[in-house]
Ligand SMILES: *[C@@H]1O[C@H](CO)[C@@H](O)[C@H](O)[C@H]1NC(C)=O
Ligand SMILES: *[C@@H]1O[C@H](CO)[C@@H](O)[C@H](O)[C@H]1NC(C)=O
Ligand SMILES: *[C@@H]1O[C@H](CO)[C@@H](O)[C@H](O)[C@H]1NC(C)=O
């Protein structure tokens with residue numbers, strides 16, 4: 136695969152929030168709101184008609200974790216707020232673990248540290264601190280695989296660092312940029328793997344002369360390299376996102392062009408971003424269900440929005456905040472809310488089908504809502520050494536350490552629930 140995903144080409148063009156509200160804003164508060172509403176996440180303080188945060192998850196059902204986390208009967212881990220945690224993060228850039236330089240914000244000179252001093256607080260309960268030994272005991276003798284793009288690797292590296300506070304791993308595949316990488320924890324006979332597949336389905340660069348430059352995605356053909364590699368995994372954390380937001384040519388299972396997204400060609404129907412995103416998850420979940428030997432639990436780690444404010448990624452958009460925002464302050468635009476609901480719908484369908492088929496479990500690791508509130512957690516200009524003259528900022532990946540560590544705190548609680556271990560630590 137030729138496409139690369141570096142901090143210098145962080146994201147494909149993303150349409151702004153919501154054209155209608157943009158127009159209204161434009162009419163009502165010309166300059167200020169035009170500026171604010173070109174942010175990927177819209178500011179809502181000035182738009183009373185969009186204050187209702189229930190809009191964020193129009194289609195998700197109550198979480199499966201509610202009753203079984205050992206955290207009390209009614210705790211929904213995924214709705215809550217960020218609260219101050221002056222003790223700071225679990226690890227630092229000095230911890231003996233791999234942090235991609237593009238997310239190693241402290242090493243790259245990020246001057247503020249407050250963004251590391253918050254913890255996720257579910258409304259009805261406390262989220263227990265991450266306990267590396269407890270995690271490793273739960274996964275003893277097991278294999279966990281992350282499948283996805285660079286944000287998937289971002290979570291994997293957070294986990295590597297959280298575990299490194301307790302034990303050392305052995306890296307079994309030594310090429311740092313290999314498509315598949317494996318770590319092994321000898322004392323726990325635990326294998327952790329990362330399989331790089333940014334569309335999850337088959338894709339390739341399209342004709343480079345196209346404007347905008349585009350990729351071919353074969354929405355009904357899984358990216359064939361990863362399913363065999365997860366066949367023996369006990370846990371699979373699958374995710375994908377930003378790579379669907381660029382110009383794409385959609386193909387069916389016979390390889391025929393059936394439409395596109397953002398292709399600007401009057402002879403090709405633009406089927407929209409959600410069409411491709413839905414089909415890619417449907418195909419991927421089916422591929423997992425079709426793995427004869429697979430008995431593991433699949434977690435969909437939900438989409439997280441980027442937080443460019445004042446413009447898009449290629450128009451001088453920035454993410455320079457230093458603390459979380461309050462819930463009413465930023466909204467997930469309709470575009471992102473629908474990406475989220477689309478993937479959750481497909482997960483729910485797989486959940487039903489996989490269970491009927493042969494007792495396979497599909498679960499949602501819900502991070503969209505919590506990360507909506509963390510515009511301060513991105514590398515911004517500290518996505519590379521020096522951090523001074525960076526023109527394209529990274530407002531989509533997450534600094535390590537940083538708010539992304541909470542994803543693994545949640546993952547631990549979900550594992551506890553799935554493995555039926557109750558009670559606090
Ligand atoms: C969760 O607990 C509540 C009350 O204890 C109960 O009514 C509900 O059916 C339970 N839900 C599940 C999915 O077990
Ligand atoms: C860690 O970050 C600090 C700045 O916060 C820097 O001085 C130090 O060199 C970094 N160490 C490593 C090993 O990256
Ligand atoms: C390690 O785990 C694997 C399953 O992943 C199992 O087959 C093997 O027997 C285990 N080895 C030891 C020494 O427990």
Ligand SMILES: *[C@@H]1O[C@H](CO)[C@@H](O)[C@H](O)[C@H]1NC(C)=O
Nearest residue numbers: 345346398399400401402403
């Ligand atoms: C669309 O099709 C027409 C007729 O075949 C052709 O003349 C035109 O160049 C095509 N447009 C594009 C953008 O390919």
Ligand SMILES: *[C@@H]1O[C@H](CO)[C@@H](O)[C@H](O)[C@H]1NC(C)=O
Nearest residue numbers: 519520521522523524525526
């Ligand atoms: C940053 O850019 C400015 C203006 O373009 C230039 O004068 C300066 O030397 C650059 N600094 C570094 C560290 O590259």
